[in-house]
Amino acid sequence: MKDRKTARMRGIIACLLLVFTVVASAQKREWGVNREIVQVSESVYRWGSDNQYGAYIVGTDGIAVVDGHYCPSGTMQWLKEQLAARHDVPVKYVILSHDHPDHVCNSQVFNDTAITIGHKNILPHILREKRSSSIPQITFEESMEVLLGGVTVNLIYLGPSHSDNLIQVHIPAEKVMIAVDIAKGRSLFPDYRDMDVHSTLKILKILGNMEDVDIVLPGHGAITDQQNFRDQRRFIQALHDEVLAYSVEGRKLSEIRDLIQMKEFSDYRGHDRWLDQNIVTMWGYLYRYREPNQRITEDEAVACREDVSQCRTSDPVESI
Numbered sequence: 001m002k003d004r005k006t007a008r009m010r011g012i013i014a015c016l017l018l019v020f021t022v023v024a025s026a027q028k029r030e031w032g033v034n035r036e037i038v039q040v041s042e043s044v045y046r047w048g049s050d051n052q053y054g055a056y057i058v059g060t061d062g063i064a065v066v067d068g069h070y071c072p073s074g075t076m077q078w079l080k081e082q083l084a085a086r087h088d089v090p091v092k093y094v095i096l097s098h099d100h101p102d103h104v105c106n107s108q109v110f111n112d113t114a115i116t117i118g119h120k121n122i123l124p125h126i127l128r129e130k131r132s133s134s135i136p137q138i139t140f141e142e143s144m145e146v147l148l149g150g151v152t153v154n155l156i157y158l159g160p161s162h163s164d165n166l167i168q169v170h171i172p173a174e175k176v177m178i179a180v181d182i183a184k185g186r187s188l189f190p191d192y193r194d195m196d197v198h199s200t201l202k203i204l205k206i207l208g209n210m211e212d213v214d215i216v217l218p219g220h221g222a223i224t225d226q227q228n229f230r231d232q233r234r235f236i237q238a239l240h241d242e243v244l245a246y247s248v249e250g251r252k253l254s255e256i257r258d259l260i261q262m263k264e265f266s267d268y269r270g271h272d273r274w275l276d277q278n279i280v281t282m283w284g285y286l287y288r289y290r291e292p293n294q295r296i297t298e299d300e301a302v303a304c305r306e307d308v309s310q311c312r313t314s315d316p317v318e319s320i
Contacts, residue, residue: 031073037082038223041174043151046217047082049075052102055178055217056083057171059148062092065114066169066178067219068107071132076106093117093146094134095155097180098166099125103219104133117144119157121165158203160196162189172212179207180219185228187221188235188270192281197240198289204233235265243282247290253283253311287311 035049046055052075054067063083069075083091091110096118097103104126107116111134118136126133138144146153154170162181169178177183182203189195207213208229216224239262246256257279265271304311 061149071105175214183218
């Protein structure tokens with residue numbers, strides 16, 4: 001119990017430090033020192049820096065760039081210069097995997113030659129949040145085929161997951177899947193704030209068994225394979241099941257945070273730092289998912305409103 005509370009306190013301190021120092025860190029951090037481009041198949045290249053990666057695909061009549069980068073990194077302008085020096089075809093398309101700022105920022109550097117493509121749900125997020133991003137001129141709902149002169153690129157939307165607009169980019173002939181921000185493998189997400197957990201579990205199962213996939217390119221971390229999807233699914237399923245079971249027992253969030261240890265996954269990256277936030281946001285997702293049998297008392301409802309950690313049900317009394 002003491003170790004669990006200590007880990008939670010470390011997570012709280014880490015979050016507070018992030019909130020209070022983010023501007024200073026952006027100013028002091030040296031960005032882009034490890035920029036790289038790696039060829040992973042005949043037509044597909046991975047590029048990135050600062051443990052943040054995109055990809056690009058080269059055909060005989062053009063290039064498709066997948067994603068932007070961290071706003072202060074300067075890596076997108078560097079990439080543009082690299083592509084001009086390395087290849088004799090223009091950037092024809094920019095494909096945005098989803099709307100999160102670290103994956104769209106500065107993608108507009110290619111606006112002079114490229115058309116931007118994304119899922120239809122990406123537009124309201126980019127526009128509402130005023131992302132520093134190119135704006136998709138072409139959107140799709142379930143799937144789209146992009147032809148690059150000899151290379152077929154399949155854009156796939158399997159449903160809401162890490163966001164409501166995250167897509168996968170598949171080059172089946174070369175057995176490459178660009179799976180930004182869902183290929184987390186043996187790492188924890190920081191939280192499940194905008195994740196549809198049940199849909200994500202289904203999608204990870206599909207991706208883990210999809211044909212024509214030998215190489216998986218995550219948005220963060222090393223080049224991997226389909227075991228990555230299975231490892232991530234195992235953790236999310238286990239956490240979901242534990243939080244749900246304790247919720248059905250009528251446990252308060254404060255109790256659940258102390259009870260869940262997930263020791264089987266202690267070797268997963270971010271276990272100490274992010275587990276508590278994983279529990280809290282998984283609880284929040286399931287809080288809205290289920291309808292308990294027993295109504296809570298008025299005192300319990302007041303306690304829940306005053307301190308969310310005291311909540312044990314999504315069914316408050318009508319008078320509150």
